[in-house]
Amino acid sequence: MWKPEARIRFETSPEAWPSKVQAKNAKLFCPVRYKNLELQTRTWVPAMVPWRATEEGDVTDAVVEWYERFAYGKPGALVVEATGIRDIPSGPLLRISHNRYTDGLRRIVDAVKKASGGETKLFIQLIDFLSIRRRPSREKFFSQFLKITNQHRQALNLTEADDDAIRSRLLELADQDLAAILTEREHENYSKGYRERVTDVELPHILGLPETLPGLFASAATRAKNAGFDGIELHYAHAYTMASFLSKRNTRSDNYGGSRTNRLRLPLKVYDAVREAVGSNYVVGCRMLTEDCVEGGSKLDDSVFFARGLATAGMDFISLSRGGKFEDAARPAVGQAVYPYTGKSGYECMPHFISDDAGPFGRNAEPSKKIRQAIADTGCGVPVVLAGGIHSFDQAENFLQDGTADIIALARQSLADPDWFEKVRSGNGGKVNTCKYTNYCEGLDQKHKTVTCQLWDRKQLDEAGVQLTEDGKRRLTAPRWHLHRQES
Numbered sequence: 001m002w003k004p005e006a007r008i009r010f011e012t013s014p015e016a017w018p019s020k021v022q023a024k025n026a027k028l029f030c031p032v033r034y035k036n037l038e039l040q041t042r043t044w045v046p047a048m049v050p051w052r053a054t055e056e057g058d059v060t061d062a063v064v065e066w067y068e069r070f071a072y073g074k075p076g077a078l079v080v081e082a083t084g085i086r087d088i089p090s091g092p093l094l095r096i097s098h099n100r101y102t103d104g105l106r107r108i109v110d111a112v113k114k115a116s117g118g119e120t121k122l123f124i125q126l127i128d129f130l131s132i133r134r135r136p137s138r139e140k141f142f143s144q145f146l147k148i149t150n151q152h153r154q155a156l157n158l159t160e161a162d163d164d165a166i167r168s169r170l171l172e173l174a175d176q177d178l179a180a181i182l183t184e185r186e187h188e189n190y191s192k193g194y195r196e197r198v199t200d201v202e203l204p205h206i207l208g209l210p211e212t213l214p215g216l217f218a219s220a221a222t223r224a225k226n227a228g229f230d231g232i233e234l235h236y237a238h239a240y241t242m243a244s245f246l247s248k249r250n251t252r253s254d255n256y257g258g259s260r261t262n263r264l265r266l267p268l269k270v271y272d273a274v275r276e277a278v279g280s281n282y283v284v285g286c287r288m289l290t291e292d293c294v295e296g297g298s299k300l301d302d303s304v305f306f307a308r309g310l311a312t313a314g315m316d317f318i319s320l321s322r323g324g325k326f327e328d329a330a331r332p333a334v335g336q337a338v339y340p341y342t343g344k345s346g347y348e349c350m351p352h353f354i355s356d357d358a359g360p361f362g363r364n365a366e367p368s369k370k371i372r373q374a375i376a377d378t379g380c381g382v383p384v385v386l387a388g389g390i391h392s393f394d395q396a397e398n399f400l401q402d403g404t405a406d407i408i409a410l411a412r413q414s415l416a417d418p419d420w421f422e423k424v425r426s427g428n429g430g431k432v433n434t435c436k437y438t439n440y441c442e443g444l445d446q447k448h449k450t451v452t453c454q455l456w457d458r459k460q461l462d463e464a465g466v467q468l469t470e471d472g473k474r475r476l477t478a479p480r481w482h483l484h485r486q487e488s
């Protein structure tokens with residue numbers, strides 16, 4: 001993970017929590033209504049991949065229990081992790097790419113409705129991503145993967161040499177000399193592993209994304225509706241296909257790259273196809289970035305333009321994140337794939353307790369306020385969901401009161417304590433286990449290991465019925481609060 005130079009340590013130690021009466025009167029615990037979106041409170045658990053699906057992308061008992069556990073805390077909304085819309089192998093990431101997944105997904109819906117007593121609205125995040133390969137070994141890259149060209153011959157002064165001779169010469173060179181011989185793209189394929197981009201329009205399937213994606217998203221949304229989800233969240237954020245279309249780095253020369261209008265064209269087309277498929281009475285929102293946080297990427301003025309376009313197109317909510325890109329990600333080890341949350345943009349997305357002057361709490365608040373105001377100026381009041389380092393009642397309530405956002409999302413804080421919402425609402429805020437923002441959970445995510453939280457994964461391991469990770473060392477979900485109410 002990228003580290004800020006300043007290395008200032010921040011602690012989460014909220015000084016005060018509201019009484020039950022204060023919580024009852026707080027905006028945070030008031031309903032929000034806009035078009036199809038109706039939440040009992042303005043609280044939200046954003047998508048978090050816990051790596052609990054099967055290799056085929058099926059829902060497992062552990063997936064159901066993970067969401068059931070959040071639902072006991074009764075947030076206003078809970079968003080199921082990024083779920084793949086294509087029927088292709090993608091490791092233990094949930095899929096919604098075929099009707100065979102519907103029954104499994106319905107199990108999550110049933111469990112969440114029951115555990116929350118129907119108070120929590122359940123959405124699912126729909127994701128598309130492009131192909132990515134692991135970083136190859138030096139030998140493999142130069143002897144098999146690299147296509148030898150005359151450019152290499154010229155750069156090496158071996159114009160008459162055959163491919164094998166060029167490969168052998170390249171293998172002998174030191175890493176620092178390769179940059180002058182390989183193209184920028186070849187060098188990246190060598191040092192980080194091959195990764196497709198939306199700008200690779202010489203590949204027919206990439207050129208054709210604007211034709212294929214609307215249908216894929218629409219079919220997935222129909223399945224989500226059939227499975228009983230209350231709505232869907234289109235993943236237009238971070239390192240994935242739709243965010244890459246929105247990014248300023250999208251230089252496609254067809255109607256889907258270059259200008260802001262062109263970059264927004266596919267996200268709008270996907271929205272229209274989804275809306276057509278699910279009808280006008282179903283929640284359809286999206287998650288997008290306030291800023292790409294990478295060189296040459298989209299900035300706030302781009303996002304303001306996109307948010308206005310998406311809001312006026314008819315979205316029921318707009319959830320805001322920031323960063324989380326591949327472009328500045330750290331070089332992975334040989335045999336590993338590059339992970340988009342390891343660079344500065346990743347830090348902006350999931351900031352750590354060791355931070356810079358801006359600190360890890362509410363880094364996305366200022367841009368969110370500007371985007372919310374810009375949307376309001378269009379005369380449409382789409383609720384804006386804000387996430388990023390929010391863990392205390394005061395922070396959340398202030399962001400609502402000062403017009404920064406309409407709904408407050410807690411990702412790592414609700415992983416650290418899924419009962420945050422119920423504890424705060426019932427005047428038991430003092431019993432909240434506050435997230436330390438150490439990113440232990442994110443480190444597990446990075447390795448595609450079962451995600452847990454260090455605050456609870458070794459606690460009460462002998463509790464009746466507790467489910468453990470395969471190695472038997474960590475519990476899979478946080479201990480239940482009501483079970484321990486008397487003792488605490």
Ligand SMILES: Cc1cc2nc3c(=O)[nH]c(=O)nc-3n(C[C@H](O)[C@H](O)[C@H](O)COP(=O)(O)O)c2cc1C
Nearest residue numbers: 046047048049081082349387388389410411412445
């Ligand atoms: C383990 C983990 C998995 C995540 N998975 C997703 C995801 O599937 N989709 C997404 O949009 N964001 C994902 N995020 C980002 C969070 O939704 C959230 O934006 C980020 O953690 C910042 O909020 P926080 O400071 O409240 O944690 C993930 C975060 C974590 C820690």
Ligand code: SF4
Nearest residue numbers: 435436438439441453
């Ligand atoms: S492991 Fe737990 S305490 Fe640490 S950042 Fe993740 S949720 Fe917070």
